[in-house]
Amino acid sequence: MDSSIAMEIFAGLGTVGAVGLAAGGYAYASLWPSSQLFGKALIAPQRAGEIALTFDDGPNPAWTPRLLDVLAEHNVKATFFMLGSRAEQEPELVRRVATEGHLIGNHTWSHPNLARTAARRVREELMRTNDVLQQIMGERVRYFRPPFGARRPVVFRIARELGLTPVLWNAMTSDWSETDAEKIAGALAKKIDGLDKSGWAANVVLHDGGHLVQGTDRGPSVNATGMLMTKYKEALRFVRVDAWSEA
Numbered sequence: 660m661d662s663s664i665a666m667e668i669f670a671g672l673g674t675v676g677a678v679g680l681a682a683g684g685y686a687y688a689s690l691w692p693s694s695q696l697f698g699k700a701l702i703a704p705q706r707a708g709e710i711a712l713t714f715d716d717g718p719n720p721a722w723t724p725r726l727l728d729v730l731a732e733h734n735v736k737a738t739f740f741m742l743g744s745r746a747e748q749e750p751e752l753v754r755r756v757a758t759e760g761h762l763i764g765n766h767t768w769s770h771p772n773l774a775r776t777a778a779r780r781v782r783e784e785l786m787r788t789n790d791v792l793q794q795i796m797g798e799r800v801r802y803f804r805p806p807f808g809a810r811r812p813v814v815f816r817i818a819r820e821l822g823l824t825p826v827l828w829n830a831m832t833s834d835w836s837e838t839d840a841e842k843i844a845g846a847l848a849k850k851i852d853g854l855d856k857s858g859w860a861a862n863v864v865l866h867d868g869g870h871l872v873q874g875t876d877r878g879p880s881v882n883a884t885g886m887l888m889t890k891y892k893e894a895l896r897f898v899r900v901d902a903w904s905e906a
């Protein structure tokens with residue numbers, strides 16, 4: 660069935676422009692140089708009625724546990740793109756995320772901008788994070804999200820060599836700097852509704868951690884997550900991004 664095949668968006672200029680516009684994602688669209696091809700990244704399938712909540716920059720002992728409680732209250736499984744350096748410090752928390760049925764992906768070791776990182780270091784960042792996550796979870800890591808959405812062809816090639824599918828997003832707001840949870844939820848709901856109306860699933864990025872400082876306050880993001888789950892409980896099916904994989 661076509662509907663069971665996840666669409667991988669070939670990240671050429673035209674497609675990215677369209678996705679950026681559909682999602683209102685100008686902030687990250689601007690990170691795409693205009694004349695190169697970067698390889699394939701998983702964003703979201705052309706399929707209304709589905710949503711993936713994804714959380715970057717954790718695990719964060721100050722807020723990830725609360726987020727897990729809120730997700731459990733709504734019986735929603737989400738996707739966490741973790742920093743290897745933070746995971747190494749919080750193995751119990753990583754295990755809890757995995758045990759509660761969430762998908763864990765690689766978000767590099769130290770959150771560099773991979774568009775400006777030497778290939779050898781890109782490989783180290785990804786391998787080291789894979790190693791620590793796999794050691795904690797006892798399971799292979801299969802997904803990777805580049806910090807800042809920044810990338811270049813060699814980054815995707817290295818990721819693929821390490822068995823990682825690059826994952827981007829199509830719904831984002833500045834939840835990392837907004838203190839009003841209702842504003843975060845409202846901005847994302849607008850994007851989610853727009854995507855759904857045009858027949859696309861929503862790949863929503865939020866933050867349970869902060870890449871600069873451990874223990875960052877993510878109360879607004881966690882509360883916005885609760886609001887989104889309440890709002891879309893009936894209308895949308897919440898999935899992990901691996902529900903959209905071809906494999």
Ligand SMILES: [Zn+2]
Nearest residue numbers: 715716806807
């Ligand atoms: Zn990040």
